[in-house]
Amino acid sequence: MGHTDHGTLDDHTPDDRTHGTPEEFGEEFWDERYASTRSVWSGNPNPHLVTETAHLTPGRAVDVGAGEGADAIWLAQRGWTVTGVDHSRVGLDKAAAHAAQAGPDVAARIRWEHADVTTWDPGPDAFDLVTAHFMHLPSVVRDPLFERLVRTVAPGGTLLVVGHALADRKTALRGHFDPDFFWTGAQVRALLDPERWVVETDSEPGRTVVHDGEEMHVGDTVVRARRVR
Template sequence: MTHPVFDKAFWDARYAEADAVWSGNPNPVLVAEAADLPPGSALDIGSGEGADAIWLAARGWTVTGLDVSDVALQRAAAHAGAAGVRITWRQADLTLDAPVGTGFDLVTAQFMHLPSEQRRALHRRLAAAVAPGGTLLVVGHHPSDLGTIPRPPLPDLFFTASDVAAELNPDQWEVLCEEARPRPVVHPDSGLTVTIHDTVLRARRR
């Protein structure tokens, strides 16, 4: 099956369809994994409507939010203004090898799903953007979800924490969390509560 094209046009159209695409709440894994980190500089990849970046900024982080969609970034900037926090917003298409920067104390990518070759290249670039002593946090939909809840029938888009960890040089990285983390959701068809899993990789650059 051919991979869909999740490009700028796709995401601009997706965000333009509704006043809000996401809940407006920060991703729970980010909250769980970053709550105890001392604030520094953070890069939020695929920042969307800004909830994660705003949560970080409110906790004292200096945040750069990066997304492919201008529509999402405009909405995120409005939300940040309403929340009274300052965030640097950048538009970039990371499938085209756009630069991400370096020297961040936290690089977080929540549910960035790309074909495996592009994804591995992106994860290597994200790892290179982390400062010594900094944290890389990558979260995604686990492959096991394909048998539990409706997901695009494209197994290549999904990945495990071990897949991400395999790209990290153990001489340079300490893996702190490498798991498929369960959480309950309501199945959109049956209305029943089912358990899905988030891929969670948290690592510290030595």
């Protein structure tokens, strides 16, 4: 849920159907969507994941909203032991198949977990890298989710969250302009105790994507923080 990966605007941008309450767009919705086409996403890792984590020493990672598995597979290829969490079993089945195609060593480093990401909680200090991309949910659901993501980062570990920039919401969501579905870097920083965290990236980078054969400029919000103790 919420996962997009790099390619066309459609790869990066959920369509009008993918934003609403967890009840409206829960497991059944995503199972149907993943079953309706060979690939919903491009199969490439999210570009901000590559940019923000390529320098990290591999350890235990979790990709929350793993979708069809591109990010988890990329991490496993770099030596991470990965948990990919998603509440669509159809999406996870596709992810497992893609991991198998990447090779037995890669597949062996990934565990796919079927769970509702809006309530999933592995407990504190569970992972060295916690990453979630494009979690555009109502704040009443998203804020507790982000609080759990912060808690699950181990000392010395990294939190990476990426979303569509609020300033770019008309391009990003094509009809769903409610600011409540967006978050800012400041909101993420407010969850981080400055005595325990160092914010290493807080930016709104732009990128060029292709939609209906035309290039478009879109903006993202990227926050990467390291837990120092």
